[in-house]
Amino acid sequence: QSALTQPPSASGSPGQSVTISCTGTNSDVGGYNYVSWYQQHPGRAPKLMIYDVSKRPSGVPDRFSGSKSGNTASLTVSGLQADDEANYYCASYAGVTFVVFGGGTKLTVL
Amino acid sequence: QVQLQESGPGLVKPSETLSLTCTVSGGSISSFYWSWIRQPAGKGLEWIGRIYTSGTIHYNPSLKSRVTMSVDTSNKQASLKLTSVTAADTAVYYCARVPADPARYFYYMDVWGKGTTVTVSS
DSSP, X not given: OOSBBOOSEEXXXXXXXXXXXXXXXXXXXXXXXXXXXXXXXXXXXXXXXXXTTTBOOTTSOTTEEEEEETTXXXXXXXXXOXXXXXXXXXXXEOGGGOEEEBOOEEEEXX | OOEEEEESOSEEOTTSOEEEEEEEXXXXXXXXXXXXXXXXXXXXXXXXXXXXXXXXXEEOTTTTTTEEEEEETTTTEEEEEEOSOOGGGOEEEEXXXXXXXXXXXXXXXXXXXXXXXXXXXX
């Protein structure tokens, strides 16, 4: 059982937008603005897509955006492309537990 | 461009100690945290812990009693030891870089190694 809850799957057609949620508690997601998101293609290492809730590292397309409301963080992918098909993991600072991950969401581009 | 390479035995016997090394190339090892994260086949990510080059360490409480991390700045390597392993420790193990700054803390991993698979089996 992961500390943060993500839907197992999400999908959208090319060009559409899809939002993936990440629900925690006020001890992690809700308590700090330290949510990050990682993209992982099969057999590959995770790649940082969003940090500090909504900041994008250099090189990440602005089609990827992050937000937070209460204990739930969200990753939105706009203008879906075939290469966006991957697993997405959220993570958050969690005080004593330090860093916790979500269980992951498999994004399918239809 | 900084690159991380994990290395170590791919097979460890139950009850023995898993030892991995992360070698940093193309960039500095100093002034960063170095994290270890693992991922059992077909499952999600688990944060193991992180170490700063000054020696400050943070461990996942669930693994703390079995984990030791160290850093060798002269060889640009970070190391992980996990004792008393069982089949549940079978996973791909990643090392990853975490930014550091005196003005604030960072909790995300911005550069990842490719990972190394460790199987615990007799």
